[in-house]
Amino acid sequence: MEKTYREPEPRDAPYVWVTWLTKLLAGENKCEWALWFKSRHKYDKLESGFDLDRWTREHDELVEWRAAKLRDSGHHDVRVEDANKFRVEGKSGTTVAGKPDIAVFTEESVSYEDCKTGKKRDSDHVQVLLYALLTSKHLKAPMTGSIVYRDSVQPVDMLRLPDIGEKFKTTMARLTSDSPPAKAPSYAECRYCDIAKAYCSARVQDTGDSSVYKTDDF
DSSP states (O other): OOOOOOOOEEOSSOEEEHHHHHHHHHTSOOOHHHHHHHHHEEOOOOOOOOOHHHHHHHHHHHHHHHHHHHHHTTOSOEEEGGGGOEEEEOTTSOEEEEOOSEEEEOSSOEEEEEEOOSOOOHHHHHHHHHHHHHHHHHHOSOEEEEEEOSSOEEEOOGGGHHHHHHHHHHHHHHHTSSSOOOOOOOHHHHTTOOOOTTTOTTOOOOOTTTTOOOOSOO
C-alpha cells in the first residue's frame, strides 16, 4: 500500500540547521528549493535505507575518542555536542542552529572540530567555517577548526571565512524570501532528500532510461 503523506504544516518562522546549508555553500548540491521547503514546514519525511543507528554509534565513538585525546594532550576545556548547541536569529525572524561535535576553549581562542565517518568532502570544512562565522560575534575570540576523520585530522582554512560569509548571506537572502527558489531536481540529490514526491512533484525517483539515447547509426 502506498504511504499517505499529511499536508505540510507551516512553521511560525523558518528554521535552518547548519548541516542543511553546507552542501549548498560548497557547491555539492544545487537545489535551494529543498532547503526552503524544509526550513518552513513540518512534514512526513521519506524513509531511506540509511542505517542511522550504525552511523550514530560510529560517529559517537569517533567523537569520544577525539575528545579524550584532546584532554590527554592538556586541553582542560573540551566541550562535546549538546554542550555546544547554539541558535542565531536573524532580522527576518529566521533561525540558524548548529551543534559542533567538539569545541576546545582556551584563554586565547576557540577551536571547533567536527567528526566525519564517511567520505572526505569540502562541505565538511564549510560546516566548521559556518560554526565559526555564526558564533564569532558572540564569543569574540579568534577561531580555528579541524575535521576529524578516521585516518587523519585536517585543519580548516579559516582564510575562507570571508568567501563563505558572502555565500551564506546571498543564500540566506533567497531562503528567507517568501517566493520559493526554483527546483533543481537531479537523481544525485533527490536520492538523499527526505522530501517525498507528494510534496515535490519534480522529485527524480530513479535514473530510469533518461540518460540512454537510441540510435540507428550503429
